[in-house]
Amino acid sequence: MISINIQKNIKTYKGRYRLTVADSFPAGSVTKVYGPSGIGKTTFLRIIAGLSTPEQGKIVVHGQTWLDTAAGINMSPQERKAGFVFQDYALFPNMTVREHLQYATTDELLISRLLTMGRMKSFDSHKPQHLSGGQQQRLAILRALAQRPKLLLMDEAFSALDDELREDLITDLKIILKEFETTTIIVSHHAQETLGFADRSLKID
Amino acid sequence: MEWTPIWLSLKLAAITTMILMLIGIPLAYWLSRRSSWLKVVIEAILTMPLVLPPSVLGFYLLLSFSPNSFFGRWLLEYFNLSLVFSFEGLVVASVIYSLPFMVSPVKSALAHLPASLAEASYTMGKSKLHTFYRVQLPNIKSSLWTAIVLTFAHTLGEFGVVLMIGGRLEGSTKVASIAIYDAVDNNQYHEANMYSLILFAITFVIVILVFVFNKNAMRGPLE
Numbered sequence: 001m002i003s004i005n006i007q008k009n010i011k012t013y014k015g016r017y018r019l020t021v022a023d024s025f026p027a028g029s030v031t032k033v034y035g036p037s038g039i040g041k042t043t044f045l046r047i048i049a050g051l052s053t054p055e056q057g058k059i060v061v062h063g064q065t066w067l068d069t070a071a072g073i074n075m076s077p078q079e080r081k082a083g084f085v086f087q088d089y090a091l092f093p094n095m096t097v098r099e100h101l102q103y104a105t106t107d108e109l110l111i112s113r114l115l116t117m118g119r120m121k122s123f124d125s126h127k128p129q130h131l132s133g134g135q136q137q138r139l140a141i142l143r144a145l146a147q148r149p150k151l152l153l154m155d156e157a158f159s160a161l162d163d164e165l166r167e168d169l170i171t172d173l174k175i176i177l178k179e180f181e182t183t184t185i186i187v188s189h190h191a192q193e194t195l196g197f198a199d200r201s202l203k204i205d
Numbered sequence: 206m207e208w209t210p211i212w213l214s215l216k217l218a219a220i221t222t223m224i225l226m227l228i229g230i231p232l233a234y235w236l237s238r239r240s241s242w243l244k245v246v247i248e249a250i251l252t253m254p255l256v257l258p259p260s261v262l263g264f265y266l267l268l269s270f271s272p273n274s275f276f277g278r279w280l281l282e283y284f285n286l287s288l289v290f291s292f293e294g295l296v297v298a299s300v301i302y303s304l305p306f307m308v309s310p311v312k313s314a315l316a317h318l319p320a321s322l323a324e325a326s327y328t329m330g331k332s333k334l335h336t337f338y339r340v341q342l343p344n345i346k347s348s349l350w351t352a353i354v355l356t357f358a359h360t361l362g363e364f365g366v367v368l369m370i371g372g373r374l375e376g377s378t379k380v381a382s383i384a385i386y387d388a389v390d391n392n393q394y395h396e397a398n399m400y401s402l403i404l405f406a407i408t409f410v411i412v413i414l415v416f417v418f419n420k421n422a423m424r425g426p427l428e
Contacts (some may be wrong), residue, residue, distance in 0.1 A: 078328075081328065082328055086324070092344065103331075104329050147329055173229075192368070
């Protein structure tokens with residue numbers, strides 16, 4: 001079980017706004033987070049990963065306190081090791097597809113499995129700048145999975161994939177996430193995108 | 206023609222560049238992160254050698270390194286080291302003079318690198334140091350080469366600061382740029398021409414090598 005209760009002041013183009021989220025996420029669940037643009041969905045994911053700090057809040061992941069502002073606990077992103085699929089993919093231009101996965105894990109069997117799952121095996125020596133948008137997005141997902149995260153945070157992670165590829169990837173993702181016992185939180189603007197993937201939803205407004 | 210001034214210039218440029226790689230790159234990383242008033246002031250101080258006349262900088266360094274100053278006396282008493290009219294003094298002065306040429310391109314490149322690259326590495330459990338060497342530094346390679354070339358070439362062509370701090374002692378502080386000035390002053394135009402041609406050739410080869418290394422025809426090493 002993952003329990004999150006956070007409050008953070010954020011600036012939007014409409015002015016100042018207080019992002020408030022309080023929810024519990026069952027272990028192994030896939031939760032879709034949705035809400036209007038600029039409401040703080042990405043900020044919410046960044047807070048969970050430890051890349052941003054809220055004014056007040058508490059995050060407990062499988063009994064381990066990642067953040068407790070009242071008690072002065074704030075684990076670093078390195079300690080939390082949440083898998084994070086960034087909206088801009090955040091791929092490393094100096095590394096090939098295989099090197100991206102090797103950066104995250106030394107498990108060559110897992111790397112081979114992930115490359116097959118993402119249909120990336122024939123591109124494993126390519127650098128990101130030589131991949132299509134869809135391939136880059138798949139690589140970002142595979143890299144986040146390579147570290148077998150307890151918690152996977154996905155920011156618009158399927159936006160560049162066509163329907164067929166997305167459906168295939170979702171089928172494989174569901175299997176691997178169940179095997180890794182990973183809890184997933186995915187931010188998405190489009191209901192269609194997470195169809196068959198998310199089993200619960202959370203609205204931020 | 207004496208080869209010692211050319212050798213001294215190359216030695217000075219190489220040592221200065223190496224020292225500046227060690228201190229300039231971490232400094233650029235620190236400056237590229239969130240700005241503060243302290244960083245603004247430090248950056249302004251670091252930029253001063255770019256805008257100050259070299260003779261002004263050389264004059265103040267000469268005063269600071271002089272055995273009559275507190276710093277100069279301290280160096281002499283505790284380390285038996287005099288930075289005035291010595292090669293060591295030229296190195297220290299060159300490091301100060303060329304610092305912005307190493308720091309500015311590296312700082313600018315790091316600041317323009319998407320923050321998400323480092324953040325992705327952090328979420329994979331990698332430390333800031335590991336991320337810097339494996340992710341950030343390799344992705345600013347062309348700017349790094351620009352900084353190294355600029356620093357080396359700038360030190361190679363130094364004149365005002367070098368003259369003020371080192372004078373023109375044969376074999377220890379008379380570098381190529383000063384040898385050119387001396388040759389012209391003594392109407393030895395052939396010798397001045399030889400020194401100039403050699404400096405021109407060295408600089409040209411370095412710039413060509415960087416172009417080839419970067420393999421990016423659209424972007425020159427000085428951009």
